[in-house]
């Protein structure tokens with residue numbers, strides 16, 4: 001266990017749902033675990049007992065990627081684990097493939113709507129369609145500007161960028177129901193307020209039930225790993241670290257004893273401790289980044305060994321470069337470093 005996890009409480013201890021098994025975490029709330037083919041090998045989904053527009057059934061929060069394995073598990077779950085009741089609506093916290101991938105298939109099969117924020121729905125449609133500016137060549141230009149020169153790596157990144165999102169999210173429902181900041185959505189007996197977060201994705205929706213003190217945190221607050229905050233090619237001037245830190249403040253209003261249901265890692269208590277840990281984590285990395293920029297001008301690629309001591313696979317490298325740029329940008333937008341585009345076309349930051 002990570003030392004910081006010792007400060008958190010895991011009420012279900014080591015319990016993890018087996019594939020296609022639903023575990024009740026609170027009355028009317030079932031926990032489902034779906035596989036992912038990455039170093040981060042799972043996502044957690046939530047099924048909430050609902051009666052929506054007169055129909056008894058389940059509201060599903062997040063869907064899993066569109067892989068044959070996940071498809072097979074869904075068929076098994078629908079046949080055996082839902083007490084003979086249908087899905088009645090889908091809410092996606094955000095558009096990342098592990099959350100949105102299966103939404104189109106599930107929504108078509110059950111004839112049900114997809115609820116998302118505008119920012120997430122629109123970006124999901126753009127990426128699933130691989131519109132110009134979101135393909136592999138756009139991402140490698142972005143990586144090049146930030147110091148990646150290795151031709152093999154660039155080629156791998158280009159190929160990955162061309163198909164990564166659309167393979168995992170081959171389609172998105174063609175219409176959706178928009179959800180808004182602070183909207184309260186009634187699901188069964190629960191009243192869930194939408195808490196918008198930025199930095200990880202454009203307009204991430206977490207759901208908080210104030211009465212029962214339960215937070216479905218999506219990817220905004222995770223117990224073990226820190227949420228990815230990356231600068232992407234489509235928004236090269238973004239400042240996701242500061243956006244994320246600012247968004248974390250919105251969770252301070254949740255009750256101290258809140259049960260947090262995260263998309264990755266086990267349900268936990270200790271939300272405010274975790275918020276503090278996440279702030280400290282990013283401030284420590286910002287300090288490492290600033291110290292490196294004091295020694296010499298740093299590109300994002302130069303910064304990788306400072307921020308990441310482990311070896312990274314291709315999937316992780318994309319995240320890592322995005323995070324390195326994000327930490328440099330956070331300092332830049334706080335006026336703690338300057339940036340220059342050098343003669344070699346690479347952007348470097350110096351203190």
Ligand SMILES: [Zn+2]
Nearest residue numbers: 094096200219
């Ligand atoms: Zn995500």
